[in-house]
Amino acid sequence: MNDSKYNIRVNAQSTYLEEQSEPTANRYAFAYTITIANTGTVAAQLLSRHWLITDANGRVQEVHGDGVVGQQPLIEPGKAFQYTSGAVLETPLGSMSGSYQMKASDGEQFTAAIPIFRLAVPRVLN
Numbered sequence: 001m002n003d004s005k006y007n008i009r010v011n012a013q014s015t016y017l018e019e020q021s022e023p024t025a026n027r028y029a030f031a032y033t034i035t036i037a038n039t040g041t042v043a044a045q046l047l048s049r050h051w052l053i054t055d056a057n058g059r060v061q062e063v064h065g066d067g068v069v070g071q072q073p074l075i076e077p078g079k080a081f082q083y084t085s086g087a088v089l090e091t092p093l094g095s096m097s098g099s100y101q102m103k104a105s106d107g108e109q110f111t112a113a114i115p116i117f118r119l120a121v122p123r124v125l126n
Contacts, residue, residue, distance in 0.1 A: 006104055007040035008075075008112035012096070016121050017086070026090040030119040034068070036100070036112070037080040043105040044112075045074045046081070051098040051114075056091035068100075092121035 013033050020029035038044055051063040066072065073081040087096065097116035103109050 009037045011035045012117040033084045035082045038075040044102045048101045055089040055094040094119045
């Protein structure tokens with residue numbers, strides 16, 4: 001749906017969590033902060049999430065769930081919702097992408113894409 005009434009912009013930033021990682025055990029922990037901005041003209045509630053988490057070995061974890069961090073926020077036009085969560089990979093490099101299932105205040109359901117973003121240990125990529 002490309003109607004400007006239903007327009008959600010998603011931005012992500014990730015951070016390597018060195019203190020929660022154990023590289024010798026192939027455990028790399030990352031935090032990511034997501035900002036979900038409603039640039040449309042109607043309020044929209046985030047109902048559920050769908051993530052694809054891919055490590056450098058090509059292993060994909062697929063995650064489905066209701067809401068985010070225990071919430072199903074209603075985001076008014078011109079407002080944003082931000083949260084921080086985490087992921088653990090077996091490699092020092094990976095990526096995440098996915099989508100949110102949204103429900104507009106007029107009852108219309110639509111999907112908001114989460115653009116791919118990188119999870120990387122600092123200095124792994126020069």
